[in-house]
Amino acid sequence: MKNIFLVGAFFFANLALLAQQKKEEKPFTRPKLVVGIVVDQMRYDYLTRFWDQYGEGGFKRMVNEGFNCKNNHFNYIPTKTAAGHASVYTGATPKVHGIIGNDWYDKTEDRMVYCTEDGVVESLGTDSDAGKMSPRRMVASTMTDQLKLATVSRGKVIGISLKDRGSILPAGHAADGAYWFHGKKEGHWVTSTYYMEKLPKWVKKFNDSDAAEKYKKVWNPLYDIETYTASIEDDNEFEGTFSGEKKPTFPHDLPKLWKDNGRFDLLKGVPFGNSLTTDFAEAAIEGEDLGKDDITDFLAVSFSATDYVGHRFGVSAKETQDTYLRLDQDLERFFAFLDNKVGKGEYTVFLTADHAAVEVPSYLESMEIPGGYFSKKDFIDSLTEFLDDTFGSDKLIKNFSNEQIFLDQKEIKKLGISSAEVENAIVTEIKNYKHITEAYSGTDLRNQEFTDGLANRLQKGYHFKRSGDVLVVLDPGFINSTNRKGTTHGSGHAYDTHTPLLFFGKGINHGATVRRTEIPDIANTVCALLGITFPSGKSGEPIWEVIE
Template structure:
């Protein structure tokens, strides 16, 4: 008992001594906390770079691997963390929707961007995702009345700005306006996009600023855009070595105006005269070189990565999409475009290493959607596929409503594989809208090339856990989507019989690359299945900030150190 009492007294004296020592040096605990905090903060990058390659299929990484150099895609794949099984988890897989979903961490159900263009059932007209007449064009006479106001949630760039009390810079750049505006979010310092035609300049909107910065004016006046259009686009390597693509001159590609065949070489100085002048730059591989030039000018002009705060630059390479639409997935042109963009990625990484420092930035690379192989080409290989006849479908729908309800005006609009019903006419005819919807759902499934059909009310009342209907549900927005949604058969598209497109929930449109690289990222790879909406929450976890306010994705913990 005496030993226990003595031990207790000794413990009390020891605690008091520690307390007295702490009082005599009150900064000890605080200094330790600050040291820990500084150690944590030292891991934060000075700059985050998001790279979205428009219409990049995952298999381009593998298919053209031996054509790539060591410093571009290969460096990212081998030195970063390469996720091999990333898919879009919604329909439709379009540019605006893809960019928004990447940066908001959610699907159209929450963020509200249901397509590039869609029918507004309140305004009774088709609208474009970023048009906004509340603002004026900055840098040209037209093309800049834009804003992200139709995007209902924040992006990861918004959250980074908010977390730093609106310090740090967030900027989006792309040849396409929607690909610059939507990723940058509502609080961006700037978004810049390329105005083609006879303008040939990067412009912006008064949503962001009253005039272009001097560095943008300098870039626009440098003649860089014009210089690219004075070149001839020929293959980077000997065309005979392009064994990963079909013959150059074929019936599945769309030639440029002024050229009889869709084949190399392309004399751009001649072709620009009949192909929209500077619009031609968007549609050839050099458009990606031009975007890289502007990305580097943005980093220097805005001193990104140089302050005590973290900056974010969202870059979208759009020319890959234009080339893919015109020439298709299997073309020599698409192969050459990816060989060349590999050089652009290498150039950009080398620039970042020099200007920012290899330990001071974090980068991810993905795509906003993939693309289907040209159905007319697939049919020559006896693979099912075809083309959706929109005019015949509209006629068929009207015949259904006339047969069952004695009216051809019940369906107000058909677009984006959706039917919008005229609720006023349905009310005037004393019809039950649920019955009308169900009749149409049951009947349109019998139309050639329709694979699935479902009503909006069903999507609201039922939870689909897998398959095409789950993706359709994730892309459904109760306020903006149509009354009835349908899905064409696989490899069946609403498009010309030359070139290719995207938009479906099938794997050829949903499977895209995703690679993280740089500060705080592990080296490795994974074959686990991840949805695209996991990118934003992963970045939020890495940056130790709040996730975008509509996030439905989860953190990919395996990529983080």
């Protein structure tokens, strides 16, 4: 009988302990540091095509220890760098956050404006205008802003990228700092007075160390070039060259190319630019004491050299393959640094891209796969002639950029017609033009709801005040360019929208999904993980499979 009582007491004691543990479960995870990584112009298939040559500690570590969203897409047009970074961090699309491109025609100012330009602030770290930047043109909050609010500014937020837009937009409005690389003769990391009155000591120390100088060296393949079987021949007609080169082939002698390619700006277009970014990210973690306490900090890192390499050499170049193999090593080094400085299992990482890229259209042509080039000049000339014949004016088109037509509203008013009338006439006319898949008027995008297809993607990228009057979609494989070498991006076709999305670290499940996920889901997943309020423009949803 005594034993029965003892067993019963033990049983109920354990029940009470389990109940207490259950009661103490928290509906959030609090890593010491969140690291957001955006790889500029990374297609999803770069993860699979180069898999066999990746090491165990970079991309493979994220997949093997974390969660892989295999069917991740941008859900809007245009797929541009600034819009991509803003969408990743706001959990919204350009329709809401207002970053409709890297630059766009501003109807109020009657000029092209750059996404982060700010004439009110001053440069820090350089005497040039390279630092006159801020996030003020982004009109929605970011997950980094929400972290600052949730921690009453005790959690630090730092943004880092070779590109100003790649650091500023992810860091958000309330960041402690955003830094970008100014090349030319300086080779320094800079910022603006939007964030601070003077550069921190650790940034000055890094700049004074001439850390960028060590990457002024010859770019040879990391491994035997014969093993780069996921790429086409090194010497081909589809790749661009650095100024001063006769062929787009290895080796690329940076010291010899230095003066003709912008000096330190040359580092942006080679994989060493990603290595320099990693160096600076590690310096930021130490200099800012990120991840040192139980209040979550956030480091937003964008690797931009991949984009410059892709634009010049294209999707299937050996230079592109080599750049990703080297980035994999940089990631392995960086994750090992985080293990040591923050603690393995104490930080959370996500990795994605700001857009993908189309295969070089001239290469597609050689393979008899649909693709080619769209002439902006021929398009505008034909359309202007049509509008002159129809409405009696050749001044109706004010601007054509980002595949958007902006009309001269003063000219329309002078003619006594409506903007909708001109927009509809243009849409009807250009459906007969070569290499145009679809076109929609701004009036229709404002007044109708499109639930799927390219129209839906255009609508999610359409900003009420900033977007054009007619939006054009080119045929798959076609780009608005006369340059037959290298690649670009910007469309809503799968080759531009399908990007990797990997999570690993504290609070992240191990697994994978082929369920469609979308770029705005990222910020909302991170906010759900941390238990903080979603960004103000939220349109995505948390990816429930990712979070423990």
